[in-house]
Amino acid sequence: MIEFINVTKHYPGRHHVLREVNLHMRKGEMALLTGPSGAGKSTLLKLLLRLEEVSHGTLRVNGVDVSTFKHRHIPAYRRRIGVVFQDHKLLMDRDVFSNVALTLRVGGLSGRQIQSRVRAALEKVGLGNRAQDLPATLSGGEQQRVGIARAIVHTPEILLADEPTGNLDDALSTEILDLFRDFHYHGTTVLVATHDQSQVDRLGLPVFHLERGRLHIPEEGKA
Numbered sequence: 001m002i003e004f005i006n007v008t009k010h011y012p013g014r015h016h017v018l019r020e021v022n023l024h025m026r027k028g029e030m031a032l033l034t035g036p037s038g039a040g041k042s043t044l045l046k047l048l049l050r051l052e053e054v055s056h057g058t059l060r061v062n063g064v065d066v067s068t069f070k071h072r073h074i075p076a077y078r079r080r081i082g083v084v085f086q087d088h089k090l091l092m093d094r095d096v097f098s099n100v101a102l103t104l105r106v107g108g109l110s111g112r113q114i115q116s117r118v119r120a121a122l123e124k125v126g127l128g129n130r131a132q133d134l135p136a137t138l139s140g141g142e143q144q145r146v147g148i149a150r151a152i153v154h155t156p157e158i159l160l161a162d163e164p165t166g167n168l169d170d171a172l173s174t175e176i177l178d179l180f181r182d183f184h185y186h187g188t189t190v191l192v193a194t195h196d197q198s199q200v201d202r203l204g205l206p207v208f209h210l211e212r213g214r215l216h217i218p219e220e221g222k223a
């Protein structure tokens with residue numbers, strides 16, 4: 001369902017950031033994206049979101065070439081993808097409920113539908129009782145869970161995460177990554193960029209490793 005075929009990316013005036021990347025993920029699969037700082041992990045995720053354009057090669061999602069989407073179709077395409085960042089980009093002056101509801105408000109759903117979807121998303125991330133709280137009153141791990149609830153509230157087919165555990169301790173990183181694995185168990189395709197080698201070893205999932213823009217062939221995990 002996700003296919004990078006000889007994908008190369010260069011930013012204007014720069015050398016190639018991704019070089020002839022070939023990556024295949026089946027629907028419902030979960031994989032980790034690793035590599036040193038500057039290897040191109042965020043760029044690869046941005047190509048998938050159509051936040052950046054492929055320079056050469058083909059990127060297909062569900063068999064459709066992503067570069068052929070007209071600009072007016074990009075928002076609908078992006079709604080099929082949930083994204084979680086390291087800095088969860090929460091609106092600090094809005095409560096947890098409003099932060100999660102934000103992406104649903106553009107979708108023409110009734111107030112009641114929004115209410116029930118947000119409640120369900122908060123339950124899934126273990127924050128069912130924090131809907132009325134402001135983000136500042138939550139721990140770092142709980143704030144990251146709000147970011148995850150916001151990413152999954154519209155039940156995306158694909159969930160992307162860019163260093164979602166970057167500033168969390170080991171125990172919280174384990175909780176967050178296990179949460180991603182739960183979504184994968186329920187059929188979502190999940191790709192997580194991470195620096196955290198101990199989590200990579202623990203999870204035993206397929207790994208795509210980037211080094212200076214080149215992708216190494218995925219290996220099945222050891223666990």
Ligand SMILES: Nc1ncnc2c1ncn2[C@@H]1O[C@H](COP(=O)(O)OP(=O)(O)OP(=O)(O)O)[C@@H](O)[C@H]1O
Pocket residue numbers: 011012014017035036037038039040041042043044
């Ligand atoms: N908009 C941009 N314009 C020019 N160069 C860019 C741009 N975005 C990223 N780069 C460069 O592309 C390279 C890859 O960056 P990218 O953010 O994809 O790496 P990364 O593997 O995600 O790194 P990190 O782990 O530090 O987040 C870096 O050398 C970066 O400076």
